[in-house]
Amino acid sequence: MSSMKRITTIAQRELVDFARDWRTILTMVLVPLLLFPLLFIGLPLVIGGEAQELAATEVKVLVRGDDVPSDFLGLLENRTVDVIPGPAVSNHTVDDQAVRNGSLHMVVQWNLSGEIHEVHLRHLSTSSLSADARQRVLLSLSEWESIEREHRVTEAGLNASETLDPVRIDPASEDLASEGEVQGWLLSSFIPLILTMWVVTSAIQPSIDMTAGERERGSLEALLCAPARRWELLAGKWAAVSAIVLIGVLLQLGGLMFALTFLAGPSLLSTPDVGVLALVLLTVAVFAFSVMVVASELALAIRSKSVKEAGALLAPASLAVIVPAVLVQVINLDGVEAFWFAVPVVNVLLAMRELLLNQVDPLHTLIWLSTTTTYTALALWYAQRQFNREDLVLSPS
Amino acid sequence: MPDELPLVTLDKVSKQFGDVHALDGVTARIDRHTSTALIGGNGAGKTTLLRILAGVYRPSEGSATFADGDLTLHRRRIGVMTESTGLHLRLTAWENIRFHARLFGIDDGLARSRSESLALRLGLGAALDRRTEGFSRGMRQKTALIRSLVHEPELLLLDEPTAGLDITSARAVRALIESLVEEGRGVVWSTHDLTAATVCDRAMVMHNGQLVADGQVGALLVEHDAQDLEALYLRLTKEATREFKAGMEALS
Numbered sequence: 121m122s123s124m125k126r127i128t129t130i131a132q133r134e135l136v137d138f139a140r141d142w143r144t145i146l147t148m149v150l151v152p153l154l155l156f157p158l159l160f161i162g163l164p165l166v167i168g169g170e171a172q173e174l175a176a177t178e179v180k181v182l183v184r185g186d187d188v189p190s191d192f193l194g195l196l197e198n199r200t201v202d203v204i205p206g207p208a209v210s211n212h213t214v215d216d217q218a219v220r221n222g223s224l225h226m227v228v229q230w231n232l233s234g235e236i237h238e239v240h241l242r243h244l245s246t247s248s249l250s251a252d253a254r255q256r257v258l259l260s261l262s263e264w265e266s267i268e269r270e271h272r273v274t275e276a277g278l279n280a281s282e283t284l285d286p287v288r289i290d291p292a293s294e295d296l297a298s299e300g301e302v303q304g305w306l307l308s309s310f311i312p313l314i315l316t317m318w319v320v321t322s323a324i325q326p327s328i329d330m331t332a333g334e335r336e337r338g339s340l341e342a343l344l345c346a347p348a349r350r351w352e353l354l355a356g357k358w359a360a361v362s363a364i365v366l367i368g369v370l371l372q373l374g375g376l377m378f379a380l381t382f383l384a385g386p387s388l389l390s391t392p393d394v395g396v397l398a399l400v401l402l403t404v405a406v407f408a409f410s411v412m413v414v415a416s417e418l419a420l421a422i423r424s425k426s427v428k429e430a431g432a433l434l435a436p437a438s439l440a441v442i443v444p445a446v447l448v449q450v451i452n453l454d455g456v457e458a459f460w461f462a463v464p465v466v467n468v469l470l471a472m473r474e475l476l477l478n479q480v481d482p483l484h485t486l487i488w489l490s491t492t493t494t495y496t497a498l499a500l501w502y503a504q505r506q507f508n509r510e511d512l513v514l515s516p517s
Numbered sequence: 518m519p520d521e522l523p524l525v526t527l528d529k530v531s532k533q534f535g536d537v538h539a540l541d542g543v544t545a546r547i548d549r550h551t552s553t554a555l556i557g558g559n560g561a562g563k564t565t566l567l568r569i570l571a572g573v574y575r576p577s578e579g580s581a582t583f584a585d586g587d588l589t590l591h592r593r594r595i596g597v598m599t600e601s602t603g604l605h606l607r608l609t610a611w612e613n614i615r616f617h618a619r620l621f622g623i624d625d626g627l628a629r630s631r632s633e634s635l636a637l638r639l640g641l642g643a644a645l646d647r648r649t650e651g652f653s654r655g656m657r658q659k660t661a662l663i664r665s666l667v668h669e670p671e672l673l674l675l676d677e678p679t680a681g682l683d684i685t686s687a688r689a690v691r692a693l694i695e696s697l698v699e700e701g702r703g704v705v706w707s708t709h710d711l712t713a714a715t716v717c718d719r720a721m722v723m724h725n726g727q728l729v730a731d732g733q734v735g736a737l738l739v740e741h742d743a744q745d746l747e748a749l750y751l752r753l754t755k756e757a758t759r760e761f762k763a764g765m766e767a768l769s
Binding site for chain 1: 534568571572573574575592593595597599600601602603604605606607608612616617619620621622648661664
């Protein structure tokens with residue numbers, strides 16, 4: 121029997137065993153598949169519903185002062201504001217208390233000093249209604265100020281439009297990036313991060329189950345008695361965990377593309393403009409990143425004597441991948457230094473960002489491909505060392 | 518009857534885990550046509566010895582050779598049933614057996630017919646296609662036993678094969694083992710159950726990592742003037758403890 125056949129047999133058994141658990145199907149298949157479609161349908165619905173509800177709610181605003189322009193009050197009332205007029209005061213204790221207990225949502229103190237209108241606003245930023253009342257007041261103020269400005273300029277004998285708006289931007293100005301390139305740029309700002317989170321978290325459970333879990337259940341000893349070399353056992357497990365992770369990634373990306381194509385509105389994202397070579401390299405990058413992370417997690421899980429210990433080790437260790445992934449989001453791709461493409465984790469994620477922008481740089485590609493392969497080989501070498509340890513099977517008696 | 522050439526030869530085998538001496542200078546032979554009871558208390562070194570015989574551990578000192586070479590190179594000729602059975606509970610009994618059979622390079626059809634035949638003998642026939650998570654301990658033991666036999670090994674290593682079995686099932690397992698020995702296989706049976714061990718041809722008594730007795734059961738009883746294996750075991754382990762203490766005192 122060839123090594124490849126043994127590895128396939130082991131991987132196949134691991135996958136069947138893993139897929140028999142309904143929780144696995146739920147977390148590894150349904151969640152990645154439905155994540156983006158649900159986000160694209162559910163999130164706008166929730167946000168839109170909440171915004172509508174807030175906009176329809178009347179807020180109470182106490183406007184203090186003797187010189188409050190009546191047209192400003194009219195603008196406020198147009199924004200569903202219940203205006204409560206009041207005299208100017210110097211002590212705000214009672215007003216503040218009213219805002220805090222919700223009987224008022226905001227207080228506006230208006231004072232006319234010569235030609236200047238001094239406006240003092242008091243609101244509670246931790247209250248949604250109070251924050252929204254402030255927003256309505258600011259919009260009304262801006263609108264009133266604009267009218268007042270035009271009125272004063274005209275009174276001074278000037279052309280309001282030319283005086284107040286001396287710079288005109290040509291409405292025909294164009295973004296040289298195509299719509300597809302813009303979509304790629306937008307996707308590159310969050311795809312690597314989401315992918316990292318998914319790969320890191322989804323590999324933890326199967327990595328632990330197939331190593332420390334097997335050890336704890338006693339099935340590892342039976343497996344070690346079989347005529348398979350240890351590296352074949354490891355390769356089978358590595359292939360199985362990688363397959364699980366990659367299936368999740370593919371489902372997640374499939375869900376994203378479905379959501380972008382069929383669910384996203386015209387103002388939202390659409391399909392990015394990525395060439396064939398970039399797409400192929402992107403696939404390689406996703407694959408390389410996944411197998412590298414899986415190899416590292418397997419290596420750590422094998423080291424652990426129990427499922428509990430493996431969990432305690434892998435959860436904080438995943439930060440070693442997530443933190444660089446966050447760093448990748450802030451690296452400026454214009455004129456990016458080549459050394460970034462050699463930094464573990466950063467290299468392949470940065471490559472994904474570049475490729476989503478349809479940029480294929482031969483030097484960058486060479487660096488991230490060779491370094492990722494090296495890091496994966498190192499992780500596997502370490503995992504193999506751990507898997508060769510005799511105390512993999514404990515409890516001598 | 519044992520052939521002249523032993524199936525396995527253990528020559529001054531020792532095994533250390535850090536400061537722990539799990540096995541200390543064990544010399545013995547395992548023969549074809551012979552069932553050997555491996556007897557000893559907890560921590561005596563039985564499981565470590567079985568793991569060395571299975572090729573999972575390598576001796577720290579000494580050698581363990583399978584007829585004509587290193588034990589680890591002869592895994593195909595060895596069948597192992599571990600104490601914890603080591604079944605994958607989300608798989609059926611047949612899937613568990615088939616997985617191991619494939620690793621041993623056995624064709625699915627052949628593995629199935631052998632499994633059905635063994636399952637019938639052990640009273641597990643109808644359960645072969647059921648998931649093992651719903652199995653009793655006894656059923657799991659039987660499944661693990663079939664798994665260890667499906668590639669027809671020359672040497673069978675069993676760790677507590679009858680633990681948790683009812684009387685009928687235990688008898689069926691013992692009968693199966695006896696027939697395997699008749700076919701020419703060597704069987705090493707690690708057990709705490711001295712009644713079960715009585716049916717074996719030979720006994721190896723382990724104590725504190727040392728082999729304190731090894732021979733035909735009848736001959737050992739006569740040699741040590743013991744009525745049964747229990748009396749023999751108690752006598753030997755007392756003697757060993759006494760000798761160990763005397764040695765320690767002499768050293769100090």
